[in-house]
Amino acid sequence: MATSVLAFAETRGGEIRKIAYEAVSVARALADAAGGEVHAVVAGAAGIAGKAGALGGAGADVVIALEHPALTNYNPEALATFIAVRVKSGGYRAVTFVASAQGRDLAPRVAAKLGVPLASDLITVSLTGDNVVGTHPVNTGKVIATVTLSATPAVISMRPGAVTVADAARTPRVETATPSGDPSASKVKVTETLAGNTSKLDLGDAPIIVSGGRGLRAAENFKLVEDLAAAFGNAAVGATRAVTDDGWRPHSDQIGQTGRQVSPNLYVAVGISGAIQHLAGMRTSKTIVAINKDREAPIFKIADYGIVGDVLEIVPALTAAVKDAKASH
């Protein structure tokens, strides 16, 4: 059986994303178990190959750099075709992705081209005999399924943040490759990329999330949540569905069953009662703080530290105290 593992190293805007190192690291672990090499695919406009050597730090032995003007933006059709052709010709034991917006889109396409299932959004994975076995949260994280994949290659995607980035310090061989077919002939075209506020941390990357709900009473009071996030310094801002439905915040900020599912080190719930749909998006956070006026609110049942009271008074006091604590470091 093949022993090498192919990792998809995601880029955006000509830069290798942090999660690319997670895809390479999980590939390293599987390749070590199988006794093979890690090959990382990285794609972009001209110049991406020059940045790809950094993937050696997470354990890549070979970097396959795909440069083409039509790969400046994420191009799923061209990438899926290239990866599938490469996997078929290269004899890989597994193909790894991270279940980001790109990975969730690309991984099933690649799996289907290879005629195999996809074990997606795994939180752990290992090679066990002839099978790849992983764990995957189902039913909004209330149940953990152990999934056994008997197909070869095993195509998997990992939940963002679930993989600890390896410290491998390798110098990979960088190969440049040409796309299979014409990547500018893709049927689905990106016509515009709408940059969000790029100075802000994404919910998936942030070690701390401060999130607001209806308890803030008015859209303008969301400033208190932003101020608290700014005081922490490494925090992103989230919201409940009630708040995004009311247009206080964009839909992309919504945390919950139908929004983003996050597990930061610290989750601060401000004026959030803790509807089951919201808990589904954040219950796996390491430490949960809740501030709410209603002592009976369900959020207090899962909060490590709860404060009962008026968020409009408590949050500014907490912001000031966090700033003080940071300043005294």
Place this chain on the structure above:
Amino acid sequence: MKIAVCIKRVPEMDVRFKIASSGTGVDETGLKWDISDFDGYAVEAALQMTEKLGTGEVVVLSLGPDAAQETLRKALSMGAARAVHLKVDSIPFDNFAIARALAAELQGGGYDLILFGKMSIDSSNGAVGPMTAELLNLPCVAAASKLDVAGGKGTARRELEGAAEMLEFPLPAVVTIDEGVARPRYPSLKGIMAAKKKPLEVKPAQVGDVRMTVTTMALPPERPAGRIIGEGVAAVPELVRLLQTEAKVL
């Protein structure tokens, strides 16, 4: 405009799940079932498109055991014209096997658009839609948060981490639906009555080999019970102390 919408019957999530004695699934005793959240948005999006155009047909498909017919009836009561039940004893966890069965049914159906929810709320894989698109060799947009179709072309918006992108694609195409496209309507009494007479065709699903299975299911470790540390502004210093010394996040 002929639109197919693939939907799944899933348990309602606002319960405390128990693991079945088999150890490979949840105990279904007492569970309530409904159409999966994002699949409901997809049905609504399809209905709104045909209503806006004043012409077209929405066909709903579901792969599952006999009970999937309840879910199909619900979509019919919302306004879909007809339904296809691809019958299996139980839904396999192998997303490629499901996609293969759906593609076999959809192939040659003359659909301009095939919609899915972006993922099922129970298995949470999000793979069947894009896989079906690959098998049918159709363009695919996964997790569209906006969708418009006109003149044989579609435009969609996709949310990325901290950004978004606008896309253009030719029809026929496969699109999986994220929240934001449409909030599903409640079936009217008239709709429920009409649904009983709408055609619902039952066919065996061509699932084939299953190469991904759930070998065990378990409940995640319980969080320790919540703790209220105090009231009002006076509790802030204690919170900061705990964040520094106990949680070590500050």
